[in-house]
Amino acid sequence: MRNHDLPMVRPRLLQPALLCSICLLLALPAAAQPTGVILPAVTGIQGERVSTDLVLEDAPGITGITLEIGFDAALVLPDETLIMGPLGQSVQNIHGANVVGGDTLRVAVATFGDTVGYVGSGILLTIDWDLIGAGTTPLEFLSILLEDNTGVLPADPTNGSIEAEPAPVDPTTWGTLKTHYESNP
Numbered sequence: 643m644r645n646h647d648l649p650m651v652r653p654r655l656l657q658p659a660l661l662c663s664i665c666l667l668l669a670l671p672a673a674a675q676p677t678g679v680i681l682p683a684v685t686g687i688q689g690e691r692v693s694t695d696l697v698l699e700d701a702p703g704i705t706g707i708t709l710e711i712g713f714d715a716a717l718v719l720p721d722e723t724l725i726m727g728p729l730g731q732s733v734q735n736i737h738g739a740n741v742v743g744g745d746t747l748r749v750a751v752a753t754f755g756d757t758v759g760y761v762g763s764g765i766l767l768t769i770d771w772d773l774i775g776a777g778t779t780p781l782e783f784l785s786i787l788l789e790d791n792t793g794v795l796p797a798d799p800t801n802g803s804i805e806a807e808p809a810p811v812d813p814t815t816w817g818t819l820k821t822h823y824e825s826n827p
Contacts, residue, residue, distance in 0.1 A: 674795055677701050677788055678763075681711070681781045681802030688776045688809040691721075694802055695765045696749075698729060705759035706789035707751040707766070714779035715745040718804050719772045724749065727765030733758070737767065746784060759790060773806035 678699030686692035698704070713720065722739045730737070730751070737751040751766070753759050760766065781802040788795040 674702060675700060676796040676798035677704065678798050678800065679709070679783065679786055679788070680800040681783075683803045683805070685805045685807065686771075686773050688773050688806045691770055691772050692804060693725075693768050693770050694781065694804070695727060696767050696769065697764065698760060698766050699763045699798075701729070701760045701762060702795065703759040703761050703790045704788050704795065705753045705757075705791055706787070707749070708785075708787040709749050710742075710784040711747045711749070711769075712780070712782040712784045713745055713747065713771075713804075714775075714777070717773070717775040717777050717779045717806055719774055720747045721770040721772070722747075723770075725768040725770070727767055729760055729762065729764035730766045733760065739769070757791060771804055773804070776806050776808040778803055778805040 678697070680697040680699065681694055682697075684692045684694055711720075720739070720741060722741065724737050724739050726735070726737065733753045734755045735751055735753045737749075739747055739749045742748050747769070749767075749769075781804060783799040783801055786797040786799055788797050
């Protein structure tokens with residue numbers, strides 16, 4: 643059989659099938675882009691209080707948030723009273739936090755009276771931390787559940803940290819301590 647004897651496939655027959663395939667792909671719903679869930683790195687001095695903002699990036703209409711943040715309980719202690727940020731105040735919500743297991747902060751936020759939920763980027767809430775020891779503790783997302791009116795949404799977490807620098811020594815107190823230890827070896 644010679645090449646010119648082979649049946650020729652007509653490109654015009656393939657074009658409608660290819661167009662139909664492309665149309666079907668375009669008609670499928672796009673996969674949801676992950677929402678950024680971010681805790682920053684902050685620094686403070688032992689004995690003081692610092693604040694961390696929980697930030698959402700590109701929220702597509704979140705109506706429920708449940709997350710757990712792990713921390714070193716020898717260095718920091720979270721305040722269970724959450725302060726809602728500008729994004730957090732954008733819709734009616736109920737929220738709460740509690741420490742579980744001594745080293746995990748569980749946070750829950752649910753919207754109500756609004757079918758849209760949290761949309762966009764910004765500070766959802768602020769968590770205050772008491773710096774009880776010197777050192778650095780990671781603030782690690784142990785679990786994140788984001789939901790909208792149709793189900794679970796993907797999250798893209800960015801862990802934070804808190805560095806607690808040692809408290810400065812008061813020179814007047816140090817002089818008294820120094821004298822005490824020098825006189826009582």
